[in-house]
Amino acid sequence: MKKDQSFEKAKFEIILSGRSNVGKSSIIRELTGKKVKVGKRPGVTLKPAHTLRSDLLVTDLPGFGFMSGVKDRKQDIVKDQIVRYIENNADRIKVAVLVTDAVSFVDVVERWESRNEIPIDIEMFDFFNELGFDTIIAINKMDRIKDSEREERLDAIVEKLGLTPPWNQWNYIVAPTSAKKGDIKSLKGLLRKRLHDEKRDDLFKYI
Numbered sequence: 001m002k003k004d005q006s007f008e009k010a011k012f013e014i015i016l017s018g019r020s021n022v023g024k025s026s027i028i029r030e031l032t033g034k035k036v037k038v039g040k041r042p043g044v045t046l047k048p049a050h051t052l053r054s055d056l057l058v059t060d061l062p063g064f065g066f067m068s069g070v071k072d073r074k075q076d077i078v079k080d081q082i083v084r085y086i087e088n089n090a091d092r093i094k095v096a097v098l099v100t101d102a103v104s105f106v107d108v109v110e111r112w113e114s115r116n117e118i119p120i121d122i123e124m125f126d127f128f129n130e131l132g133f134d135t136i137i138a139i140n141k142m143d144r145i146k147d148s149e150r151e152e153r154l155d156a157i158v159e160k161l162g163l164t165p166p167w168n169q170w171n172y173i174v175a176p177t178s179a180k181k182g183d184i185k186s187l188k189g190l191l192r193k194r195l196h197d198e199k200r201d202d203l204f205k206y207i
């Protein structure tokens, strides 16, 4: 399969994938310091957005599953783009971060389930696991969840992903974040652990 020519230098790639508007670009901005456009109209960008630091590549994949009003066909195009990108670059992708929205995730999944469809987030999670990626789930927008509801909410989210609660027994793959408040330290910790395991502590300074 043809490789992405423009990033030959990249040896260690982290991809971020998730529904439109969950905060992928905001997380990348917090991670890398790169100013990326945040809050742009969902569904406009079909191309992955890259940040290259040394041979570390951080890739923001197009958001899937737009709000109502966007044609199904466009959703399929985005999904195909994402799958093709991932398959073409699978050998350098070391970590996949599935970004979810703490507020809407459970409702959205239940809506799909009520139509007897596999929710796209779950499909992606399974796809990453099938490809053997080390997958991290970032549960973003935690600032919008009351402290008193935090544990219950996190348990419900991991359960929908097929992980038995309590969520914190999965804290080596699950990272609650609030990109807007600049709080992504649990995600950073998990990513650094992966870099360390690959003997790439030299890349710590970039994330």
Ligand SMILES: Nc1nc2c(ncn2[C@@H]2O[C@H](COP(=O)(O)OP(=O)(O)OP(=O)(O)O)[C@@H](O)[C@H]2O)c(=O)[nH]1
Residues within 6 Å of the ligand: 018, 019, 020, 021, 022, 023, 024, 025, 026, 027, 037, 038, 039, 040, 041, 042, 043, 062, 063, 064, 140, 141, 142, 143, 144, 177, 178, 179, 180, 181
């Ligand atoms: N409350 C809250 N809002 C957030 C957080 N992270 C991102 N947002 C907001 O959510 C909106 C979408 O953020 P983006 O970073 O553009 O989301 P995205 O997933 O890259 O969106 P697409 O490019 O459409 O796929 C923006 O208005 C952000 O300010 C967060 O942790 N908490």
